[in-house]
Amino acid sequence: MTSGSIQNGGNMKLRNRMLAIFAAASVVLSGAAQAALTFYTDGDIMFVHGKAEKGDADKLKERLVPAIKTVVLRSPTGMDWDIATALGKQIEKAEVTTVVHGGCYELVCPAMFLSGKQRLFSGTSRLETHWVSLYIGENTFVLKDTTTKLSDIHAWWQNHTKLSGRDVSVYRESFFSVLPNSAPMDRKVFFPIQAKYQNGNVIHCSGAAKSQQFIDCMPVPDASALSKGIITSADLFTDPRLKEPQDTPAPAPTGFAKLDAIDAVPVGDNCKEIYKDFLKQPSPRAFYVNDSKGCGWQNAQSFTPNKSALSRCKQARPNGECRLYAVDDQVVFTPFDKPLPTAADVVLP
Numbered sequence: 001m002t003s004g005s006i007q008n009g010g011n012m013k014l015r016n017r018m019l020a021i022f023a024a025a026s027v028v029l030s031g032a033a034q035a036a037l038t039f040y041t042d043g044d045i046m047f048v049h050g051k052a053e054k055g056d057a058d059k060l061k062e063r064l065v066p067a068i069k070t071v072v073l074r075s076p077t078g079m080d081w082d083i084a085t086a087l088g089k090q091i092e093k094a095e096v097t098t099v100v101h102g103g104c105y106e107l108v109c110p111a112m113f114l115s116g117k118q119r120l121f122s123g124t125s126r127l128e129t130h131w132v133s134l135y136i137g138e139n140t141f142v143l144k145d146t147t148t149k150l151s152d153i154h155a156w157w158q159n160h161t162k163l164s165g166r167d168v169s170v171y172r173e174s175f176f177s178v179l180p181n182s183a184p185m186d187r188k189v190f191f192p193i194q195a196k197y198q199n200g201n202v203i204h205c206s207g208a209a210k211s212q213q214f215i216d217c218m219p220v221p222d223a224s225a226l227s228k229g230i231i232t233s234a235d236l237f238t239d240p241r242l243k244e245p246q247d248t249p250a251p252a253p254t255g256f257a258k259l260d261a262i263d264a265v266p267v268g269d270n271c272k273e274i275y276k277d278f279l280k281q282p283s284p285r286a287f288y289v290n291d292s293k294g295c296g297w298q299n300a301q302s303f304t305p306n307k308s309a310l311s312r313c314k315q316a317r318p319n320g321e322c323r324l325y326a327v328d329d330q331v332v333f334t335p336f337d338k339p340l341p342t343a344a345d346v347v348l349p
Helices: 014-021 056-063 081-094 108-113 150-160 269-279 305-316
Strands: 005-007 038-042 045-049 070-073 097-100 118-121 131-137 140-143 146-148 184-190 201-208 218-224 286-290 295-298 322-327
Touching: 038 056, 056 081, 070 108, 081 108, 081 150, 097 108, 108 131, 269 286, 269 295, 286 305, 295 305, 305 322
Parallel strands: 045 070, 070 097, 097 118
Antiparallel strands: 005 295, 038 045, 131 184, 140 146, 184 201, 201 218, 286 295, 286 322
């Protein structure tokens, strides 16, 4: 899952159309399955990444030596509430600072983050890529045959924040389902105060499973990550050890068409609708097309939207050709029957 939308060809059925429009905004990482939870230590910082499993709390306990002062959460995942709270308990006992560096979603990452004595967002990279999201639903599946009661999750969040019962309640009237066998999911999302997108507001999302896009969410009045105790300070955590890969450079604008010229995009009708959704996304953003009139986009929820867009395109069409159509507010597309310009061909203004 990714933060963008994807479609192959222009004649997909409604189910795939809705899947494309509500592509999972929750996962910033690649579409490949995540590895087991890993703990990497660099001086007084511990980086945590991967998918949490049973027994990881004991591993974390061993590694949380007194020298560790900060735990940086690089999007660890997991929907098992028992595992999430066990990891959180170790964080709480260690009295360390926790830092969100990327998307902090599902149950494991928020539980670990909110167990920190001090809780901060990372000041590295674009602030729009850093956010915390609580997932709750009619039933939150944690193991193959078991579920966690909503009341347990609500109580935990209220005990660790200034969230009220109303803040964490499920908006059942706004639930809907567009995919077969998908459980309705409710989310509360929090951004850094300094982020251009949402400016630290709390937003509420209800949608099909994990697929709700942030642009379709509703602001919660007079609520911010700071006012609700999600973070303990508006200050951002910066450190040279928090480095991110460089994005693929965007091609130079080509003048192929105006940005809002929907009909000029060389894709089918369904993808033209997806392009309209792309135009609503916050920057940075990248829209790609392939040579079978497929399309998709990545936005600020990816550290490297240009690279991620092309990667998603190649995953969908391994033997085809993929090109960026628009990056941020510029059309950068070169038609497939023409070679891509080289650096020597680009004439700077």
